[in-house]
Amino acid sequence: MNTTYDMIVIGTGVAGSTVATKAQKAGLEVAIVDERQYGGTCPQRGCDPKKVMAGISKIVDDAKRVKGLGLDGDVTLNWKDLQAFKKKFTEPVPEGTEEKFNSLGIRRYHGTASFLDPHTLKIGEHNVTAKYIVIATGAKPADLPFEGFEHLVTSDQFLEMEELPDRLLFVGGGYISFEFAQLAARLGKDVLIVHRGRNVLENHDFEMTNKLIEHTKDLGVEIHTNTEVTKVTKLDSGYKIDVKKFNHEHALKADMVFHGAGRAPNIEHLELANAGIEFSKQGIKVNENQQSLPHPHIYAAGDCADTVLPPLTPAAGEEGTRLVSHILDDKPMAPVQKPVPSIVFTYPVLASVGLSQQEAREKNIPYESESKTITKFFTYQRTKEPGAYVKILLNPSTGEILGAHFLSSEAEHLVNIFALAIQQGLTKHDLKSVLWGYPTAESDIPSFF
Ligand SMILES: Cc1cc2nc3c(=O)[nH]c(=O)nc-3n(C[C@H](O)[C@H](O)[C@H](O)COP(=O)(O)OP(=O)(O)OC[C@H]3O[C@@H](n4cnc5c(N)ncnc54)[C@H](O)[C@@H]3O)c2cc1C
Ligand SMILES: NC(=O)c1ccc[n+]([C@@H]2O[C@H](COP(=O)([O-])OP(=O)(O)OC[C@H]3O[C@@H](n4cnc5c(N)ncnc54)[C@H](O)[C@@H]3O)[C@@H](O)[C@H]2O)c1
Numbered sequence: 505m506n507t508t509y510d511m512i513v514i515g516t517g518v519a520g521s522t523v524a525t526k527a528q529k530a531g532l533e534v535a536i537v538d539e540r541q542y543g544g545t546c547p548q549r550g551c552d553p554k555k556v557m558a559g560i561s562k563i564v565d566d567a568k569r570v571k572g573l574g575l576d577g578d579v580t581l582n583w584k585d586l587q588a589f590k591k592k593f594t595e596p597v598p599e600g601t602e603e604k605f606n607s608l609g610i611r612r613y614h615g616t617a618s619f620l621d622p623h624t625l626k627i628g629e630h631n632v633t634a635k636y637i638v639i640a641t642g643a644k645p646a647d648l649p650f651e652g653f654e655h656l657v658t659s660d661q662f663l664e665m666e667e668l669p670d671r672l673l674f675v676g677g678g679y680i681s682f683e684f685a686q687l688a689a690r691l692g693k694d695v696l697i698v699h700r701g702r703n704v705l706e707n708h709d710f711e712m713t714n715k716l717i718e719h720t721k722d723l724g725v726e727i728h729t730n731t732e733v734t735k736v737t738k739l740d741s742g743y744k745i746d747v748k749k750f751n752h753e754h755a756l757k758a759d760m761v762f763h764g765a766g767r768a769p770n771i772e773h774l775e776l777a778n779a780g781i782e783f784s785k786q787g788i789k790v791n792e793n794q795q796s797l798p799h800p801h802i803y804a805a806g807d808c809a810d811t812v813l814p815p816l817t818p819a820a821g822e823e824g825t826r827l828v829s830h831i832l833d834d835k836p837m838a839p840v841q842k843p844v845p846s847i848v849f850t851y852p853v854l855a856s857v858g859l860s861q862q863e864a865r866e867k868n869i870p871y872e873s874e875s876k877t878i879t880k881f882f883t884y885q886r887t888k889e890p891g892a893y894v895k896i897l898l899n900p901s902t903g904e905i906l907g908a909h910f911l912s913s914e915a916e917h918l919v920n921i922f923a924l925a926i927q928q929g930l931t932k933h934d935l936k937s938v939l940w941g942y943p944t945a946e947s948d949i950p951s952f953f
Contacts, residue, residue, distance in 0.1 A: 509535045511831075512625060512634040514617045514774070516601060517544020518817050519806025520640035522824030527636075528608050530832055535634070536605060537613035537627050539773075541598035545642055545807075546817045548597050549660045553590045554683055558849040560586055561690050562913070565851055569888045581691050583668055590663070619779040622799050636801055636831060639774065639781075639788055640824065643807035643815055646768040648675070652736030655743060656763040659684065668693055669759030673745055675733045677704030679848055681764030682720065686850045689723040696756065697725060697764075698747055700732035705848060707814070709860035709909045711875070715893055716854050716911060736761050767815065769808040786810035793837045794827040803827045812840055819844060843926040845919045852891060852911045855919035858926045859897050859907035871907075872900040874953050878912070883945050889913055894952050896922075896932070903931035914945035921946060 510532040513524045520536060521544070528534040538544075546552060560581065567579045605612055615628040625632045645658045657665075659680050672688050674681040677699025689695045697704070697720075704727070705713045717727055728749070735746040742759045769787035782789040782797040788804035789797045790811060796802040805827050806820035813819035826837050848854040864871045875895035878884060884892040892912035899906055908922035925935060932953045940947040 507535075507630060507632050509533050509611065509632065509634045511535070511636040511638060512537065512617075512632050513638040513640060514538075514625070515544065515640035515642055515806070515808070516542040516605075517640060517642050517806060517820065518546055519642075519808075519820040519824045520544065520638065521601065522821050523638050523640060523803075523805060523828055524605065524610050525608060526825065526828040527831065528610050530828070532636075532831075533611075535611040535613060535632065537615060537617045537625075537632075539614070539616040542601040542605075542612075543597035546820075548594045549663060551817055553594050553663055554659075555849055556590045556593055557586050557687055558683060558851070560589070561687055562851045564690065566887055566889075566913075573888075583691055584666070587666070616773050618773055618775040619781070620775075622779040622781075622802065636803065638827065639771070639796070639802065639804040639808055640806045640820075641770045641774065641808045643767040644770045645763045646766040648733075648763070648765055650734050650736070652738070652743075655736045655738055656761050658763050662762060669742075670694060671742065671758045672696070672760045672762060673698060673743075673756060673758035674762045674764045676763070676765030677701070677727065677729065678764055678766065679705065681762065682716070683849050684762065684764065685725055686720060686723060689720075689725045695723075695725045696758065697727045698731050698733055698745070698756070699727070699729050702730055704729065705854070707846060707860075708848070708854060708856050709895060709907070710862055711895060712854055712856065712893070712909045712911055715891065716848070716850060716852070719852060719891055719911075720850065733761075733765075767807070769810075771808055784810050792839055793830040794823055795830070803831075814844060814846065816844065816846070843923050845923045847916050847919060849916075852889070852913060853915040854909075854911050855915035856909045857907065857919050857923045858905065860909070861895075861897065861907075864897060864906070869906070870900055871897045873897050876952070878948065878952075881948050881951070882943055883914065883948055884912065887913070894918075896952055898932055898953075903933055904929060905932065905935070912945075918945055918949075921949070 511527050511534045513520045513536045516538040524534050524536045564579050564581050613627050617625045617627050620626050623633050671694040674685045674697045677697050685695045731747050731749040734748050737744040745756045787808050787810040790804050790809050794803045805823035807815040843857050845857040878892045895909040897907035905925045910918050936950040
């Protein structure tokens with residue numbers, strides 16, 4: 505059966521949903537398709553369920569620290585109840601998403617979409633043509649080039665596990681490993697992170713990640729850097745993990761091996777060659793309007809697109825919004841210049857925006873750096889929070905904020921204020937002149953400089 509629309513969107517995550525909703529509301533006749541349940545990664549298998557779990561785990565940590573200061577009794581983390589609570593957020597997502605599309609009049613398809621030619625998609629029995637085709641297929645755990653890779657447990661699988669085993673080894677020292685490794689450690693598990701690079705969480709300021717490593721080690725997590733996993737072998741009980749540190753090889757053991765070694769664009773099933781669409785390892789190649797090469801009527805947004813923005817939820821929304829603006833306004837889009845906050849939901853939370861010190865040095869950007877331990881501030885004293893730390897990079901001649909890095913319970917909030925400051929070109933004097941409500945984490949800002 506052949507059907508034609510103004511636009512067909514592949515993927516119902518943040519990028520695809522943003523595009524479909526905005527385009528339909530603007531008067532286009534839109535169809536959307538997904539091969540999994542509607543809603544995409546963030547609310548079902550990513551940010552939201554992860555944050556529900558990290559949030560409870562933070563409350564338990566706080567409660568343990570203030571025991572005897574007005575709070576009595578013991579609190580402990582419980583995986584089964586955490587799972588059940590998380591499901592209250594994730595389970596309504598598919599139906600809610602479909603209802604929203606339905607109420608807007610967006611036509612819904614279920615199945616894997618693939619290109620037959622630059623204007624036609626095959627979805628099961630249907631051949632669908634459209635004036636505009638939008639690829640928003642997200643990312644998936646990257647294939648890793650070592651024997652036994654199939655034994656690795658992904659974040660999707662981890663979030664559904666009924667029970668966690670006792671010894672967990674995390675391959676890779678990025679966002680996903682740190683967030684899940686800390687959770688497992690707080691649940692009393694033996695946890696090891698094996699990271700092949702010299703620095704974990706490579707996009708963050710190294711002074712800050714070194715401090716996060718210390719906090720993570722305090723939870724009992726072992727962290728091996730400069731160490732690459734080369735093979736995983738299933739044993740009668742658990743797994744043997746061969747690793748290589750420089751030229752030395754040795755083996756480790758664990759009951760579960762977790763894939764925290766990166767995600768790759770999910771474009772394998774699209775049959776891009778049938779439409780001649782260009783792509784790289786980073787995803788579908790697009791110009792600043794999010795148009796694919798060489799077909800201006802085929803767009804891509806979100807984790808599947810090779811763009812300057814990182815694979816994060818706000819970036820997926822931004823790219824989707826830009827794409828629809830381009831279609832509706834028919835004008836070239838200006839380059840993206842917004843700073844993107846990056847938050848690791850460990851505890852303490854690590855949050856950064858703008859320039860890191862190593863980046864400033866590499867690019868020869870003049871900077872002045874202000875950093876300090878802020879545990880003695882009232883904000884952190886009242887909950888006995890250890891290790892709160894802030895680091896700000898400034899333009900030495902104007903005082904303009906170039907980068908801001910936080911490690912504390914308040915980091916995820918402070919970073920957004922500094923994102924606004926960087927976007928608006930504000931200086932430290934601007935931030936010092938605000939009458940911040942007191943006592944709050946924000947009222948500490950004038951004392952950061
Ligand atoms: C564990 C985890 C935690 C995360 N935490 C955070 C966080 O705290 N903050 C943050 O900003 N980001 C976080 N992210 C990243 C964030 O989830 C992604 O950047 C975001 O969800 C990408 O949205 P998207 O719309 O590009 O793709 P997705 O949400 O992945 O949507 C793509 C959709 O396309 C569908 N699809 C794929 N191929 C086809 C096909 N051929 N045919 C039909 N349908 C197809 C998929 O089934 C999927 O539903 C996290 C990611 C993970 C995995
Ligand atoms: N809080 C958040 O915003 C959040 C949370 C989770 C995921 N995400 C998004 O998802 C993306 C993927 O996250 P991720 O943590 O999987 O990847 P990542 O790219 O952050 O880190 C993976 C690390 O694993 C290392 N590695 C790869 N192969 C290895 C091997 N064989 N042995 C040892 N180490 C190895 C890599 O060098 C890399 O540094 C992130 O880049 C981020 O955009 C964001």
